[in-house]
Amino acid sequence: MAKHDSLLDLLFTALGDPTRRAILTRLAQGEASVTELAAAHDMALPSFMKHLRKLEQARLITTNKAGRIRSCALSANAFAPIETWLDAQRALWTDRLDRHDDYLRNLHRRRQDEAEPEN
Template sequence: MAKHDPALSLLFHALADPTRRSMLTALAEGPVSVTDLAEPTGLRLPTVMRHLSVLEEAGLITTAKDGRVRTCAIVPEAFEPARTWLKQQEALWGARLDRLDAFVMQTMKGREK
């Protein structure tokens, strides 16, 4: 049975939604207020806040309140577990495809004889 990392599952869950990904893209430029993040989505503020809570729970963003303005900022190092997992998968599948290629080439050479 495969081991499941709950933190990695939270990360991929947060990244699974296109609205949250677009928010992260906006935050990559720098900290943004919740109001400014909500504007392009066309969503109501409570819905935007739910999306932000998913991102915050996954550790992808932090929020801070200054008076009546809540500002969000991205946490770039929070993406590292996903990068690591994807690199592992790339290496695993690359090795499998290399073995398959070697097998097919050997089979083709055997048929030529």
């Protein structure tokens, strides 16, 4: 990914990895420290931390270091931009179907007009 990815880019690519989705699912239950989270994943800590950093960059999680422990939590409304985008897509799609329906209705009416001319 380039330097200036949009938040949507960051969000979707962050979610495109099973390790990262698992972290989010775990965090939905409540906060956890880095090592607590890492315990579930057979992976060296530095590798794991990279995933956490991506989640943080995508603003899906927030982290906070107290002493030597970094605590991670799910961001509130983490998925909002995604839902907004999905809603917009759905809106376009249904608009188009509506317009197609109109087209078919008009076509039908025109055919009827031809069959029974209105004079």
